[in-house]
Amino acid sequence: MDVLLNNLDLFGPFFLRTIELFVLSAVGSLIWGTILAMLRVSPVPVFRAIGTAYVTIARNTPLTLVFAFFVFAYPLLDIVKVDYFPAAVIALTVYTSAFICEVVRSGINTVPVGQAEAGRALGLTFNQILGQVVLPQALRSVVPPLISTLIALLKNTTIAAGFSVAEAGAIRSYLSERGDNQLVGLLWVALGFIILVTVLSFVQRSLEKRWSVAR
Amino acid sequence: MRIRTLAVGLLVGGLTLTTMTACGKEGTPATPGSGDQSGTNAAALPTYPVATGVDLAGSPVFAKMKSAGALTVGAKDDQPGLGQKDPTTGKFGGFDIEIAKLVSAGLGFDPEKITFRTVDSGAREQTIANGDVNYYVGTYSITDKRKALVSFAGPYFVAGQDLLVRKDDTSITGKDALKGKKVCSVTGSTPIQKVRSDNLTEAGNIVEFQKYSQCVEKLLSKDIDAVTTDDAILKGYAAQDPDNLKVVGQTFSTEKYGIGLNKDDKVLRDKVNEILQKSLDDGTWDKIYAATLGKSGSPAKKPTLEKY
Numbered sequence: 001m002d003v004l005l006n007n008l009d010l011f012g013p014f015f016l017r018t019i020e021l022f023v024l025s026a027v028g029s030l031i032w033g034t035i036l037a038m039l040r041v042s043p044v045p046v047f048r049a050i051g052t053a054y055v056t057i058a059r060n061t062p063l064t065l066v067f068a069f070f071v072f073a074y075p076l077l078d079i080v081k082v083d084y085f086p087a088a089v090i091a092l093t094v095y096t097s098a099f100i101c102e103v104v105r106s107g108i109n110t111v112p113v114g115q116a117e118a119g120r121a122l123g124l125t126f127n128q129i130l131g132q133v134v135l136p137q138a139l140r141s142v143v144p145p146l147i148s149t150l151i152a153l154l155k156n157t158t159i160a161a162g163f164s165v166a167e168a169g170a171i172r173s174y175l176s177e178r179g180d181n182q183l184v185g186l187l188w189v190a191l192g193f194i195i196l197v198t199v200l201s202f203v204q205r206s207l208e209k210r211w212s213v214a215r
Numbered sequence: 216m217r218i219r220t221l222a223v224g225l226l227v228g229g230l231t232l233t234t235m236t237a238c239g240k241e242g243t244p245a246t247p248g249s250g251d252q253s254g255t256n257a258a259a260l261p262t263y264p265v266a267t268g269v270d271l272a273g274s275p276v277f278a279k280m281k282s283a284g285a286l287t288v289g290a291k292d293d294q295p296g297l298g299q300k301d302p303t304t305g306k307f308g309g310f311d312i313e314i315a316k317l318v319s320a321g322l323g324f325d326p327e328k329i330t331f332r333t334v335d336s337g338a339r340e341q342t343i344a345n346g347d348v349n350y351y352v353g354t355y356s357i358t359d360k361r362k363a364l365v366s367f368a369g370p371y372f373v374a375g376q377d378l379l380v381r382k383d384d385t386s387i388t389g390k391d392a393l394k395g396k397k398v399c400s401v402t403g404s405t406p407i408q409k410v411r412s413d414n415l416t417e418a419g420n421i422v423e424f425q426k427y428s429q430c431v432e433k434l435l436s437k438d439i440d441a442v443t444t445d446d447a448i449l450k451g452y453a454a455q456d457p458d459n460l461k462v463v464g465q466t467f468s469t470e471k472y473g474i475g476l477n478k479d480d481k482v483l484r485d486k487v488n489e490i491l492q493k494s495l496d497d498g499t500w501d502k503i504y505a506a507t508l509g510k511s512g513s514p515a516k517k518p519t520l521e522k523y
Contacts, residue, residue, distance in 0.1 A: 075438055084422065161402060162425045170423070173337035173403030179360020182341060
C-alpha cells in the first residue's frame, strides 16, 4: 500500500495518460479501421488492393517497430513535426486499425449477400447499402472481438513508455530510481489495468445486450 | 499512394537504423591491435593478478560463485567509456567493466571468464535480488532507499548531474538556462525526475527514452536541446563526437557510484571494499581511469569509500 500512496504523483497522472492514449487511439483506429474495411469490400479492385496491402503490412509489423518508425525515422523526413504523444497515438492507430479492419470485415461477411442484392434492387447506392444496411448489422455481430482488440490496444499502450510518453508502463522505471519495491509497484499497475479492462468488459456486455438482434 | 508512402517510410526507417549502427562504430575508435576493447585503450590498461586462496565463509553469493567457477556480472552496454558492448565482438569495455574485472581478480576468479549481462537501470534491484548476477557495476548511484533493497560497496567513482549540448549551442550554460528547452534522459531516471520535480523545464519539454544513445541521436538531429545525466556518461558521448557535442561542465548533484551487491551479504561487501581500497592505494585505480574516462581530458577525482 505504501508503494502506491507514496507515489500517487506517479500513478495518478501516468494512468491518466494511459487512458488518454487509449481513448484517442481507440477512436482513431475504430474510424480508420472501418474505412479500411470498407475499402476491402469495395467493388473497386484498386481500393481492395490498397486495403489488403495496408492490413498485411501494418498487421505483420511489430508494434515497437511502428513506434520506432514514427519517433525516430519519420522526423528525419522533415514533413510535419509531430510531438511524442501524438506520434504514439498515430503509431497505435496505424497498428490497431489493421486488426479493427479485419474484425469489421468479418462482421460484414456475416450479413447475407441477399440483403446487399435487395438493396441494389431497390436502387440504393454502394454507400447507402454499406452505411445503412450492412455496417449497422455487421458492427452488432462483432462486439466481442472488437472489444478484445480494444483490450489488446489498451495493453499495447504501455509500449509508448519507451518512446517518451509518461504513461503507466513507465511507472516501474520511476519506482526503481526512487528505490521503491518494483514488484509491489507492478502489482498495483496490474491492478490498474484489470480495473480498466473490467470497464471495457462491462461496456461489451451492455452493448451486446442492447444490440442483440433476433435473426 | 498509401503503399508508396509506407514503402518509402519503411525504407527510410531501415536506412536510419543502418546509419545509426554505422555511426556507433565510427564513434568508437579502436587502437590498432586492440579491436576488442570498445572506447578503451587496451594497451594502457592494467592487468589484474588473480588472487589465490580467497575464501569468504558466510557469504552465500561467494559460495554460489565458487560452485559456478566463474562470475556473472551485471553492466550497462551503451555507455561509452564506462560500460559499452562492442557490437562486432560482443565484448564489454570501459571504466565500470575494468572495475568489475578488478573485483573479480581480487575474489580469485579469472577476469577474462566473466560473463557480462546487460541490465537496464529499471531492472537492477530485481536482477541482483534474484541472483541473476553476482554483482552489478554500471553507474549505479548509492542512495538510502536503494540500500533498503541492495547493498553497495564503494563508491568507486563520484559523478554529478550535468548537461550534454550541441557544440554550437551557447544558450544553455547550466541547469537554470533550461526553461523552454527540450531535455532528454532515460525513462524515469534520477536526473529526469530531478528536472521534473525542480521544474527546470516545462513538463511538455521533458523527453524520455529507453537508452541514452537514443537521446544523443535526437540531440544531433536537433529534436531536443540537451541530454542530462551524470557527467561521466555524458563525457563518454562527448569524447565520441567532440566536433558536434560538448558537456556544459556545471554539475548540480553528487552521484556516488557503487557496486551493487546482494543485500545483507556483509562478508562479500567488506571484501569488495578491501579490493577497491587496495586499488585506490596502489595506483591501479588511476591507471584504469587514465585508460578509460581520462581520455576525455578531465582529471580524476578519487572517491572515498563509505564502509557500512
